Amino acid sequence: MLAKVRSSSVLGLEAYPVEVQVDVATGLPSFTIVGLPDAAVQEAKERVRAAIKNANYEVPTRRITVNLAPADVRKEGPAFDLPIAVGVLAATGQIPPERCTGTAFLGELGLDGSVRPVSGVLCAALAALQMGVQRLVVPAENAEEAALVPDLEVYGVCDLLQTARFLSGELRLEPVRHNGKDPDDPADEVDFADVRGQEHARRALEIAAAGGHNVLLVGPPGSGKTMLARRLPTILPPLEWSEAIEVTRIYSIAGALPARGSLIRRPPFRAPHHTASAAALLGGGSVPRPGEVSLAHRGVLFLDELPEFHRDVLEALRQPLEEGRVVLARAAATVTFPAAFMLVAAMNPCPCGHLGDRLRECSCTPTQVRRYQAKASGPLLDRIDLHVEVARVPSPALLEERTLEPSSVIRERVLRARRLQQERFTDRPYRTNASIPARIVRKVCGLDEPGKALLRAAMDRLGLSARSCDRILRVARTIADLDGSERVTTAHVAEAIQYRSLDRRP
């Protein structure tokens, strides 16, 4: 007898439907899975056999053939365990087959029949809706994630027995609803109110957040670069619903959602170590999985110790920085993951870290310093709008009792500036000042005569290049937006010039 059960698998960011066909026929007892299964799918037969037995159902001593259609796409992962088991039960008449139609299944089985969580459930749920499936049965741990998709009945199950009884009609399950917990108010563990001193850096990060600018923090060890970077997501606008779904999908596929994870509403913060490989950063695998740049999508990618990263890894960051996405071409498939993040890089000013430090003399030779700084320059530095020197905070300033601005207050200003940009860029493909194309930057960020004169004088005296001029204009535009000003004034340009310290003549 033949049974068909619906399921799905993930390729890139999209799930595609997979039909699990189970045929139980007479012949020598066997269990075969076809349809390009990988090792994890092959092993499903052992799990399925044990799980069915331990759920007190029967594995027929007949010839069982499972086909995963379409048969020309490689299938991976343990999420087919549950649909295969359900298919076997249906094909042997242990549950009524007609109860399975219109329902899709996803889940890994333990030998005891328990249903274990899998990755990519949100994508599967979105795909299920498109497939015209009304009901989705997923592991209980993933149910809330799947329930993010409206108009879909989601059932969370804990084990195979429960699933079978539910399908036979012996057990009623309530569809899982999204818990409705207000996701707009996640408690942040970190806050800008914790940062003492660092007025300059705080201001720079506020500008960066407002205009979506990439930032480079330069300062001696222990000056607080990491602390500052960690707080940047707290002043970014919270994700909109569609963005949140997008980000949650990526985390879902990567299996990186927190346990019982629901929607990610906060811009993510990712800080890969400098020993990370290009594959870890960009994503990889024979069936590609998202890497750090995609996990930082709509959030912040923090690269500490920038010059320590491998040259080719930094080189590979160019595409995501320019296009906001990564394209991974593999033999099996070519996959595109979104990767529109804000880059925050940090580095010491020199190999020993103490160049310009007020506490210690730098012991590096000029050649060492040049070589070190050159490592960070090139393609990446070209994409960074703000250079911020982070100095060690002197101890009296650390002990000051002044209450400092919390992130929520800064975020309000950032939101106001972002709204101005949205109005300016309606019907344009870009949304922030940082991504104004070079051709029109002079038009969008037009200066008055005194402003132009100041910029010219600064170019002459400080040795700024034409390229850095464009960056200054973009940053000046953001400063004006924070100010609520229609025009970019001399004061805005003057401030913006202070954030280009690395471009200056040595």
Added chain:
Amino acid sequence: MTEQDAWILLNAIPGVCPRTKHRLTAALGGPQHVLAAPRDHLRELATEAVARRIVDFRQQYDPQTLRDQAASVGARILALSDPDYPAALRTIPDPPLALYVRGRIPPDVAVAVVGTRSPSQDGVEVAYTMALDLGASGVCVLSGLARGIDAAAHRGALEADGVTVAVLGCGIDRVWPPEHAPLARFIQEQGGLLSEYPPGTPALRHHFPARNRILAGLAQAVVVVEARSRSGALITAEFALEFGREVFAVPGSVLNPRTQGTHQLLRDGAHLATGAADVLDRLRIRPRIRDVASLGPEEQALVDLLEEPLDLDDLVRACGRSSSAVAAMLTALEVQGVVRRLPGGRYVRGPSG
């Protein structure tokens, strides 16, 4: 062959030091006679090797070739007997027999500012300001185009629109260290480059002490800013003492290893210099004050705070204005040349280089 041509030819002979060349000239009664002397005679006066090098060279080259070679790299040659040859340099025991020059030769009033190649930020600061004030007062600043103090001194003089001359330890068509090529171009435009070596000569280790003797010879005074205990700058100071020039040393923290050399000089009786005024005073030159831009009260208040190098956060704390306002004012002050930013983000008074 004229005497000038003979000096030029004699100067270009490699592998024989100026002192030997001078000795031979004195013994034979003039540079022409050295070039005309039979090999055996030269061998008696010097060594076999010296005689061979002189004979080989005079057979291969003539003065016109050397002049053409210099002209092809945009330089001219001044022989010892040339009326333009720097008078001060003639007074030292073994002056260069000829000098390759691009741009100007230093005027009579010239001060050498020298020091370590790896200075502290304070050292760079002192050298820069010293040269700035010397330049503004019409004194030519001499140095060696090396990294660190030398470069800071040249930059200071350039900023003051003063004259600055670099004495090189390699051929005049070369720049060592290479990253100073743009600086060398500025120096040539506003002052000059000098070398005793023919074009194409690489920068060899033993050239630098010889170069230092020219620096000391050209200068009325030598100022040493930061030198470790065995620094080339100390060699320059030693030459200066030998030639009867004034020697100044800038004091510093006793914890800074880069002051060992300067403190030793002070111990040995060098004049103490904390700024250009000390040097100008001793040379009886009246200092000229730099133009001060007129500033608004808030900007003036900011400049007044910069008694010592401060970063933006220090200034924000001290003046109570927002970070953005202070940053904007600093840019305006920088552009006017009133303040300057140091690496690491601290600001000091004085124009940027």
